[in-house]
Amino acid sequence: MELKKINDNCYYMSSAVNIGYIVKDNTGMLIDTGIDDSSIKKAVKLLSEENLPLNYCFITHAHTDHFGGASYLKKKGIRLCAPKVEKAIMENPLLEPLYLWNGAFPLKELRNKFLEGKPVEVDEFCSPGNMEIGPFHLEILHLPGHSIGQAGVLFNDILFAADAYFGREALEKHIVPFIADAQQTIETLERLKSLPYEGAIPGHGEFEREVKSTLEANISVHKELMDLVLEIVEQNEGKLSFDNLLKKFLDENHIQSGSIGQYLLYRTTFTAYITKLTSDGLVKTVIEDNQILISQ
Ligand SMILES: [Zn+2]
Known part of the structure; x- marks a missing residue:
């Protein structure tokens, strides 16, 4: 982890997940x-080595790689x-892990630090718009898509x-x-393209x-992946079970899920694409013979 200075007031600790x-x-x-x-202790140590103060923590969304150190703080x-x-x-x-496991109590192997962070009571919630906290005048942006309420x-x-x-x-x-939501992911990316700011730092990168071309690359990835889903449906006489389509989608991307957890994360993105393609009228999602079928 390395402390990088953007300007006199803004820094980040560069790592697999930035802070x-x-x-x-x-x-x-x-x-x-x-x-x-361990990751938050490294960050706190870096700040104290530079004599930088720490009073608050804003958590952008409830994925463990972003909030797992919050209970320590x-x-x-x-x-x-x-x-x-x-x-x-x-x-x-x-x-x-509960929502990844279809709302049922999760398998033991899903209850790990990558999918279930330590519980933490958050002192206050923030709404989109201007926020005054201590000496900071922040603009909180609602950036849904990757997660429902990400800011x-x-x-x-x-x-x-x-x-x-x-x-x-x-x-x-x-x-x-x-x-979690393909429509909102793309709308958020489009909005970030048009907002004025001097520079941006993502969670990973x-x-x-x-930043515009990186945002465009992100939009392209999602559009190409949704096109791939449509192509696979077409190649299979316009009809496939949800699970079979998901398998073909992962195979086409040369993905081998290393664990059930990883597979379920891919399945969530795939489900988000199916939701968008269905609501855009490009596929139909129906139940037949006790299978969810995706058809043209
Ligand atoms: Zn995340």
Whole structure:
């Protein structure tokens, strides 16, 4: 983990999952926490080595790689804030393996630090719009798609974008990036293209001043993946079971799920594509012979 300075008030700790940091009038705020105690301890150590203050933490969304270290901060007396829906999940983190496992009590192997963070009481929820907290005047942006209630932070013309988009390297690595809602993912990406800011930092990737082409690359990935779903349906006489279509979709992308958890994350993105394609009238989703069928 490395502390990188963007300007006098904005920094980030570059890692597999970035942790943002803003400072003003001897008051500091983290943006996200990394996945566990070990990652947040590294971040806190980096700040103290540079004599940088820490008072608040804003958590962008309830994925464990972004809030897993929050309970450590809470014990240290750091004030936590998060978007409303995401706050509810952080306070009840069983919800993530539960929803991945179709709403049933999850398998033991799904209850790991990648899918279920330590529960943490968040001090306050934040709504989109202007937010005054300590000396900070923040603009909280509602950036749904990757998760339902994800928020980004705009401060001093720098956008902390969470997982609204992935850096190019992360985008290539993930192949099928995680999303919960395809329509909102694309709308959020389009909106970020038109907003004015000096530069942006994603949850996974590096800070960029010119972020437009990275945003476009993200949009293209989702559009191409949805086109692939349509192509597979066409090639199979216009009708496939949901599970069979998902298998063919992963095979076509040369993805081998290494665990049930990973498979379920891919399935969520795939389901988000099916929802969008169905509501756009490009496929039909019906139940037949006790199978969900996707047809033209
Ligand atoms: Zn995420």
